[in-house]
Amino acid sequence: MAQNVIDIVVLVGLLAVSTPLLGTYMARVFTNKRAPGDRVFLPVERLAYRVCGVDPESEQRWTVYALSLLAFSLVAVVVLYALQRLQGHLPVNPDHLAAVPPALSFNTAVSFLTNTNWQNYAGEDTMTQLTQMAGLVTEMFASAAVGIAVAVALIRGLTRARATTLGNFWVDLTRILTRVLVPLSVVLAVIFIAQGAVENLHATTMVTTLTGLHQGIPGGPAASQEAIKQLGTNGGGYYGANAAHPFENPTGLTNLVSNWALLAIPFALTWTFGVMAGNRRQGYAVLGAMAALFVTALVIVAPLEAAGNAHFAQAHVTQATTAASPGGNMEGKEVRFGPVLSAAFGSSSTSTSTGSVDSAHDSYTPLAGGVLLFNMMLGEVSPGGDGSGLYGMLVFALLAVFVAGLMVGRTPEYLGKKVQAAEMKLVVLYLLLVPLVALTFSAISVVMHTSLASLGNPGPHGLTEVAYAFVSASNNNGSAFAGLSANTDWYNTTLGICMLVGRFALMVPVLAIAGSLGRKQRVPVSPGTFPTGTPLFSVLLIGIAVIVVGLTYFPVLALGPIVEHLAGKF
């Protein structure tokens, strides 16, 4: 237990150090100020601009920014789809894998494009090494960068006054890659390799085990994928078992580093926000709300898992901590992580839109599984995905400011920008779209004959499985509750739609909000200004997010995890 506490304390300590450092550094990168590494990176960036014909000095209106982003994404998804369909004819395919079927190719291409990384396949026996390296990993970098770019554009909209432009998408994309994602991923990959994660281009090695059975031991460039998988809040593992697989996540140290990596950028971006807003407190308030939600989820999930499963106790399964077992609810968990660190990982992964897993969420106690589900329902804002967490939380901030801001007797304003009808329309759209697809498709899936056949469990648990899948996809998390056989045409297609809506149908309104706010004048701060850089605002932000989300999803939660918990006497 002490070991677990130390691990979590170290995790928090790492975040406490990395958030200001990385946040300040990113602010310099996004404002084109002098930053460490200019000497190395500037020439690379200039070359990239010249090759692509980008004028780094020109800025874009929000519409052009959004169109650039959509065009870039369209090309990416087509390439990724083609790569999967054609992989059988392409090199770096030592296991001679055939083409990926169309529905699955669509689902996977969309999944990686949208930073969801929902995987209806096991990587080692479906995707060639070329597809994984050139296709999936490239898209993991790109999708994380796109998310951050949208967040940066929104920060610019909030902090600029009477500005028609939000920056240049191509420049932002380039600099986020060269300055943040690539260098950090290199460092992480080296740590993973040093810890024993697999990094090779070998074919699957067939061995005969001691019991005489045959086992295939896959090779592959896993360590390098693992780095961006966590850092980019992607979550798409090289192997089907994801971070539970010892080749991807071999040791307690890599588990800890992974856990840090998936939280690092989302938390740091709040700091970047504070720096770019010229008022650190604004960043602290957002950071505070995110951290409080994150910690609350963690302190609910970890003890529930550590306490074990009442049904096991009835079956006389020992759940005490022993030399051989970490104790607690060990169903679906790796012995090298145990329930508490698995819970920390699971909670981090679901609060960050990463969706990588080192344990089976399906096997969590019902309420703990419900909290993981709720983490995603919040819209991935605690701290959320790379970029998407910040812009999601800032949309909640606009909502909070609007509802409560009137209470101080002025037109609501955030960072001096008036929040009016135009912004509210977009905020409402943002809030409506994800529940629209997630709830509608879940509802259809639980009454439709074909989709019901995919259920692994009946009753409330089955409902949770379905809801989890759609909530995960539409919030671009990508973790699966498991138990649901989702590799069917129905699920591949509808989940694909959910992922697209949850990504682009939200990014466009966010950019529109940025454009609208950027054009506005800034109202100077006075004692009459609604305070948004205070702990009270953090509380308000949490309250608004929890109430709006809670009210939207309460029926599902009540009929799924809550009733399972209450009925199961956990």
Place this chain on the structure above:
Amino acid sequence: MTATLSMPEIPDAPVPGVHGSRRRGASFDGALVRRALLDSVSKLRPRHMARNPVMFVVEVGSVLTTFYFFRALPSGTFQDNLFTGLVSVWLWFTVLFANFAEAVAEGRGKAQADTLRRTRAETVAYVQRGDAVVEVPSSQLQLDDRCVVVAGQLIPGDGEIVEGIATVDESAITGESAPVIRESGGDRTSVTGGTRVLSDRIVVRITSRPGETFLDRMIGLVEGASRQKTPNEIALDILLAGLTLIFLLSVVTLQPFAIYSGAQQSIVVLVALLVCLIPTTIGALLSAIGIAGMDRLVQRNVLAMSGRAVEAAGDCSTLLLDKTGTITFGNRRATVFVPMPGVETSDLASAVLLSSLADDTPEGRSIVDLAEHEYGLGAPDVPGAELVPFTAQTRMSGLDVAGRSIRKGAADSVRRWVEAQGGTAPAELSRVVEAIASGGGTPLVVADGPRVLGVVHLKDVVKPGIAEKFDQMRTMGIRTVMITGDNPVTAAAIAAEAGVDDFLAEATPEDKLELIRKEQAGGRLVAMTGDGTNDAPALAQADVGVAMNSGTQAAKEAGNMVDLDSNPTKLIDIVEIGKQLLITRGSLTTFSISNDVAKYFAIIPAMFVGVFPALQRLNIMHLHSPHTAILSAVIFNALIIVALIPLALRGVRFRAAGAAEVLRRNLLIYGAGGFVIPFLGIKAIDLVITALGVR
């Protein structure tokens, strides 16, 4: 120009917070309520309801449940029919209560409009046509007609006096019974149709067509006929419609989940859940809040030409206040007599009193006032005195009596006069004069022949209580800027005394306009008052321009509010009313949203406890049965609207404070309160209806 607002017809403007209360008190009398009850039924027509998406959903829900009630009536059990019937009835009540709130808010305005309509009686205008005067019905007046109006007649239409001076009874519009003076030329030329000339004869040039007069507009405004949604109202409407859609989605998708769980729900229960979740409280009261806000202004005799202006008043962060009439009383007053060395104060006082007896200027009167009250002198009887009037050349006035020549006037003029009489001014004089001038006052030197007696200290007297008011403004984050034609030294002294944040001295209309533009460029919203034609550009440029009713037609056209009392201090009240309006909206929105938590806890267990007995543990209020739980939530949802109508009409309590404090307080009351109250309310209703036999 010197930006003076001289309004002798109005007694010293009251300190803010003290208002004429003529239109108060008509809030809840019987006739008004009866009329509102009728209106709330007639407002049920779908075309009216569709303007309010939240309540429209409730109305559609009511129709649905009523349909299901009648369909199931023959076959249902008594308790089932009772349940469906009661849910339907209370859903209808929910809609009616919302309509009632709006109708009551409108009622006050309508009653007032009726009164105004009665004053808009048809009159005969005597129009000058060439040399002749012809009789024309007031409804057929043309622009630029010149009408002759004599004592006792009603002024036939809005216009400007081109000839003459008259006292006018404007009580029909302002409620103020004291007559006012209107004259051609200057800033008091405008007259309003429907007011009565009490004395003399004037010629009025008609400036607005019949049907478009001030009275017509006023009727339209108080009645709310031309009411349009304000920007914040529109934004809030979007949010409420959005929340309604989200909850509609939750409830619609709930049915498949319920079917999967083996507990299909009846339409009645789903409608009940939906109505409880959507923000009906604020949806029901939103328009009442807006109307009541406008009405509060009308009660203070301010007419806002649009709701937008009222909201802008809440947003204002800079107030431009004319010094005279707003910050100080209109005129300089004598505050103290400073004798020269060797002169008795009483000698000085009696000499000054003598010199001022015939002085009819406000300054002269204030000297008499000071001498009589502070120095205890009685009015002396001086036969045979020869008055020396003030002239621009001598810049002195006084009198010659019984061999004495008493003069008072500007320091250098009196000094020259004393020297011409063979006297010398004492050295002390320049020191005293200097001290008074640098303190923002006006020194008036008094001499008796060759002897300088002393100095009268004239100063602008700051209205009592105004400094505290500005302090409150500051805590609310509002900057006050004093506008004056005085020189910078005088201006600075008064600014310091009144506690304004900044001042603009020797202000011209161009300076004022420039200042407004500068403030607006910095993202601030500006409010100001004005009455002169040369104020018109600034009034139009300001976000809130309050024109004085006594002012010119041009000023009234340019501003977006008119103060019927012509009291510039009221600008502060207007800002507070604007803020209160927004606070009321925000508070009730917060209340409405935080209400939902309890309703879920009442309804969800009730819906599913049949298939999942374990959900009974979510029934934390221990409501009697699924039927009573759902019904209690629906009834609470309806009753809370009624309970909050008075608050919506009155506005939430407003206290000047910083935003952080206001937020903390309102969040506690309406956020936390909104969370807790429904738990208590629903439980109480459950107990009552259970006792009444609902199972």
